[in-house]
Amino acid sequence: MKEILKKAVYSTYTQAIQADPLKKALIQIQAVFSELEKNQIVRRLKKGRERAKAKRGKCEGRKPFGETPEEALIVKKIKSMRRKRKGRIPGLTLQEIAEKLNSDGIQTKSGKDWTANHVWNVLNKKTKRLK
16 A cells, blocks of 8 residues: 555656646756765865875775784784794684684783684785784
């Protein structure tokens, strides 16, 4: 019933607009100003992002793990656990590293426990980290 009522109201509304050129012109003017406002907002946001990027190097998203001195130490620890040992003995698996970090009480940036996926992401991020 509601669908029929919506169609009837829409149809009546459309017919009224088409019958009166002044109403149609006003709606078209509103649409033009709505589009203008949207374009201005998009332009301001784009300029703001460009300024932030020029000032800080990036402007969006969460900072990757390893940018603070404490996190850089954890990244170093993860890399050392993953590295091959003397005699070609393979390093720990990603899951073993996650379990070790969790048992040491070290949490991710969001305060959660480590998973193999978290470890993989830290090892494979191409970011500027503290050395």
